[in-house]
Amino acid sequence: MLTLATKSPEPKGINRVLFDHYKYHDDKGLYNLHSTCYGSRYNPQSFKVELSDNKLVLKNRDNIECYWPLSMLLEDVLTSKSDKTLLVFAETSGERKTINEKFHFIEAYLLSNLNKEKFKDAIEQDMLKVDIRIGVYRSGRNAGRYHDHGTGFRINKKHFLQLFDNYERVL
Secondary structure, three states: OEEEEEOOOEOOOHHHHHHHHHOEEOOOOOEEEEEEEOOOOOOOOOOEEEEEOOEEEEEOOOOOOOEEEHHHHHHHHHHHHHOEEEEEEEEEEOOOOOOOOEEEEEEEEEEEEEOHHHHHHHHHOOOEEEEEEEEEOOOOOOOOOEEEOOOEEEEOHHHHHHHEEEEEEOO
């Protein structure tokens, strides 16, 4: 999955409210709220994202108001971060995330003009997902304290090209 952007929902501080209502213990006994949300169905935490009134709304069983204004999400976040992107595919060898990992670049695309309608369609068709990533610090002086890792807007690399009006293979 590729992360297009991370952005906390509105109103300010709502992620803490969601965490307090929906947190659970992980296998180490620490609180977490990690939840992938889809546009077509509710997930096991009873979350679903839905486009409504120029907002991307997080539906939930307790009807807690939580949303991302589309103007902010599309213009301020996605267009500024992803409107022109170089997407590169590589074959790898060696041990991952070490100095011995090697990359052989095999394909590259220059992408531009993120299409807002295609973005909306991707949400409704579950190509684009919203990942809530809230937990607690696991170590250090803040161990056990609340930590919002950022709500991620993520898409599978095979669907990424479909969000743009223009793409040109450069490798």
